[in-house]
Amino acid sequence: NAGVTQTPKFQVLKTGQSMTLQCAQDMNHEYMSWYRQDPGMGLRLIHYSVGAGITDQGEVPNGYNVSRSTTEDFPLRLLSAAPSQTSVYFCASSYRDSTTGELFFGEGSRLTVL
């Protein structure tokens, strides 16, 4: 089982560039989410989706867009990268929602914005 797959694992951008972090899961999970992890901050929710065609904002959504056209895929788009977006990004999925079930995480995408 692949589980949750994130690409790329590493990326360096210049300020103002745009890019998309890809996330795919093969567990037929309805719930998918994106977190960013910064030292000493824990994980903070960027955006989440409770099913295809449905997305919502989390704690830190500014500067990011998402879409959910299929159950399997949940890409995260950085519209105009800024140094403050340097972070490790995690995609996570769950069978139903995140509140009672187990979240399955990808291995992360490490982004540096110069």
Place this chain on the structure above:
Amino acid sequence: AQSVTQLDSHVSVSEGTPVLLRCNYSSSYSPSLFWYVQHPNKGLQLLLKYTSAATLVKGINGFEAEFKKSETSFHLTKPSAHMSDAAEYFCVVSDRRYSTLTFGKGTMLLVSP
């Protein structure tokens, strides 16, 4: 609003000695509580969860946690540390009104030989 506080940013133990990682939470409703572990350069993995059943919860790799409502705590313990337990541990709370979770800032567990 819900919140979670991990009382130690770093905990150091010797191999074979007990582990205690402390977590306090705040929630207006009956919470669900979780502990996740993150090994270096890896994603997070669920260790155990509490969802209003038994207050003493057993997880993987010999870890357990006890839900204490009167103390609003959910401390993680293990009787005997192993070198492979060295990792960062996150306490997480959800009060079920939201479809989101709140993560603590993490506790780094260091295990020395």
